[in-house]
Amino acid sequence: MTTVAVTVAVLLLGLPGMALGSLYILRSADEDVHRRATQIANVVDKNVSDQREGLKGRGQQGNFDVLPLDVMRATVDGATYPMFVRVAISGEKAEVGAQTDEDAIEHTATGTSGAQVTVGIERSAVWRRIGLFISLGGAAVAVSFVVAVALARRQSRRISAPLIYLAAAAEQIGAGQASPRMKKSGIEEIDLVYEELVRTADRMAGRIAAERQFAADASHQLRTPLTALSMRLEEIEYISEQEEVRQEAASCLEQVERLTGVVTDLLRSSRAVEASTEAVSLSRLFEQQADEWERSFAKADRRLVFEDDAGVAVLATPGALAQIVATLIENSLKYGGGTTKVAARKVGKGVVIDISDEGEGIRKDLVDAIFNKGVSTGGSTGIGLPLARSLAEGAGGRLELAQAAPPIFRLTLNAVPKSINPQEILPAGAIVSVGARRRRR
Structure with a gap:
């Protein structure tokens, strides 16, 4: 403008x-x-x-x-x-x-x-005097354009950056973050929207907490009388001599057991903590995976190499991402050969992680079915790769076989833009280091 x-x-x-x-x-x-x-x-x-x-x-x-x-x-x-x-x-x-x-x-x-x-x-x-005047006027016009473009770029950055943070705050609320963090931008309208988002998040958190507490209280209060009723029906079924009464008692007992199962599920749901997408540092993830697998590769007289050329964090569930990478590394150790390489690079707005080795790769008859449950190249259960693909899709990414021989498995994830400071728009501790836990295929 x-x-x-x-x-x-x-x-x-x-x-x-x-x-x-x-x-x-x-x-x-x-x-x-x-x-x-x-x-x-x-x-x-x-x-x-x-x-x-x-x-x-x-x-x-x-x-x-x-x-x-x-x-x-x-x-x-x-x-x-x-x-x-x-x-x-x-x-x-x-x-x-x-x-x-x-x-x-x-x-x-x-x-x-x-x-x-x-x-x-x-x-x-x-x-000549007219030409000099026009030249000076043209120079003034050029300078005004340069100054206008510089001011426009500065003003656009001043407005667009808070809007990006505001969108990230809304994303945090949608992901279940009760209190999104964002510094005031100095633009009154954007700050008003952010304050309203914070109030909305507080109200949502209060309602969710009240609903969970109600479910927990109701489940707890219902379990005791249901248990007593179940015991009473079992007693009636046991001591009654009339077949009709015993059948009715058995039917009622089945209904009570079904109702008890529903109450148990409600109690479990109220206590469950839903995993949310966070900004995960690939360098820390690679360090953890190196500590976990270098000894196993050394025993097999093989090398495990990590390369992080992306330089940005990715949006994923920390535990799920660690399990995906660990599954692919373990498969490479079991069925691959030579050096196993885990390389990350920035592609557009995403990050691509390639896990490759120097082995013979995947047989042609298994290329299309490698991610199907029960399909394995070494006689295992065949659930590791399907589970890894499911976890990748749950984090908004994609896992695929990029090359069959030598094998290259490609994991694509969304990246956190460098222009966004995670310390300002993401909750404290969002850039996580995944704990060193061995994932089995």
């Missing part, structure tokens, strides 16, 4: 201003020669009048010098442009300055004494 405003100002003011300025310079030059010619003609008329009065008073007659050479020289020397002045009266002529430009701007004034005064300036000099 700032750039558009400057562009409109230049089109509406700058260009017409330069055109009017050029016209003003040309018109001023024309008025200058007209004014100077008239002034010199008046001086000649005054000289003629003074000379005639002086000679008449002495009763003399004859020719007299009325050419104002001093005035003519002063006019030429003080002119802005190269100028020439010619005066002709009673057969006498005088010229100061030479006319070097055939196409000159000139004006001839005729005095009351019959004197003809011609004053002229070089038209090329006037056009």
